[in-house]
Amino acid sequence: MNTDAAILEASGINKTFGPVHVLHDVDFKVYAGQVTSLIGDNGAGKSTLVKCITGIYPKDSGTFAFEGQPVDIGGPRVASELGIEVVYQDLALCENLDIVQNLFLGRERLKTGLLDERSMEQATRDTLAGLSVRTVKSVRQSVSSLSGGQRQTVAIAKAVLWKSKVVLLDEPTAALGVAQTRQVLDLVRRLAENGIGVVLISHNMNDVIEVSDRVCAMYLGRVVADVPVTSATKREFLVELITSGRSGDVGLREEATI
């Protein structure tokens, strides 16, 4: 496991929506082959941070470095060209399209100028097989016919298909039952084992402790802790961090003003 250099590093990120200051000098690092969990209460700014990293929202100030090089992530295109892929909380899938069409959306393979359905279909099948996805009957099923967990799987498979280096998952298990959550968590681990830098946003502290290598806690737009999971193996510790911004000697100092 390569822990010396971060594959993606955000430093001093600020983001405001009109009068609302949503991100305050946020520092955030993602390591290849590791799962970094991003935790925090509702409204802490997790989704906003993810959207800044992927160029959906422009940041107000701060810098990004990818594989050690400073980069300017001006839009979603730039992010995906770097190999940064997001699996959104509000799944960015087209329900009227099938699995193959969704996986290749915006990056369709062409043959003599026309859609190369055969090669896209085969690649889809290979990718799902590589992830040991067992629950999808046909890659030509429309997404509207899939369950929540299957949709999540498709969204994650998209990231793998595109040989992403960083995959961000925004509450991938929020709407799932026990069995489906299990599948998605296994998938998250498998992504990291494949050398991908994984960011997991989750409200379930047990999941976080089980699946992550590092934990980054946010409180009202600030990062209050960024620690290896080995020093955060207690659920209560994490809950205290996200509800009050501090726990023991970790987190905001008493006199900090927010």
Next chain:
Amino acid sequence: MSDPNAIHALTDFALDTVEKDFKSVVHDNVVRLKSGNLGSLPAILAIIVLTGLFGWANPNSFLSKINLANFLEQASAVIVIAMAVSFVLLLGEIDLSAGFTAGVAAAVLATRLEHWALLPSIGMSALVAIVLGAFTGFMVAKVGIPSFVVTLANVLLFQGVLLLLVKDGGSVRIDDDVIKDLVGGNLSPSSSWIFVGVGLVLFAWSQVRKQRVSHRAIPMSLVVFKVVVAAIGSVLVTSLLVENRAFPNAPAPIRGIPYVVPLVLMLLLLLTFVLNRTRYGRHLYAVGGNAEAARRAGINVPRIRLSAFVICGLLAGIGGAFLASRVNSVDPNTGANDTLLLAVGSAVIGGTSLFGGQGRMLNAVLGGFVLALIPNGLTLVGKKSLPGVGEIDFASSGTKFICAGLALLLASSVDALSRKRST
């Protein structure tokens, strides 16, 4: 669990590689229908039922060869404008002014033909149609006004342009033979048979090709079934159409497949090809299904919107030429009245969703047939006394409007309900 590999194979997306027979395909479709996704089935059923009903009520005139040709020509303009509107319906948008776009394009064509040769006149008419579409598209995609509002304003705007072009109360006659023949001209009997023969061979070839690349998900028996039905249907229709259908004392015989058939078919194939086989078509469906997802996938959503309105304008303009050709003139009513409603209705009755993302070009044709069948059949049924109700004049405009309105309402209910069920 004696063979774990077998379980694995079946639970993986192995359905894609499992050979299917006729029965299982029928079963798959029943499952799809039960899930509320009716597609074009209501339109196909309506065509069969209406043909049977009108044929039974008035066998001599409804099922005659002259009415068959007349029906195809009646339906053609609305079908072309329905295809136009389908492009914006696929995005979940609407173009209420497509009828007047057709009217303006027709007026430009007719007035230019008074001074210019055919090709530059057609070019000018097409250009104007594209400009009108681009104007609407710009207002919707770049300025951000809902298409309903923009095209509602356009109804007045374009109608005004049409009035200025043909002068109040006037009408512009068309003398050009090519435009006059667009709707009204016929292939010769021998070309008709060649056309049908070549068409059937190409259809069979495309079905077999589709079967080959489907990993046997399409059974060969289904392909044979489709080709046989198409062959029987087209040979039957053609043998009626190649007979002389002029009145006994007419100066010249009228026979052959009307030009509108190959023309509409060519448009259908071309547009279907664009929607199904090109990246542009894929992006159109994606934007219609989930514009935000399309945007995140890097698709330029405003550009897709703008282009759909441009295509809609151009196709409506072509529909305008059909409208003008049918009566050999253009007047302030060309493309007015119920033209737009019939076009949108055709697409929706054919199974294209008003909510975007779902639809095919073929739907415009099927729905167009339904909406052309209703007035055509009712006219021929005429006055009939029904037991217990008294005499009803089926040929009156009132009855026709009510029937067409009910058909449209029914189709949109199916659309809305299937959407409700799938979410």
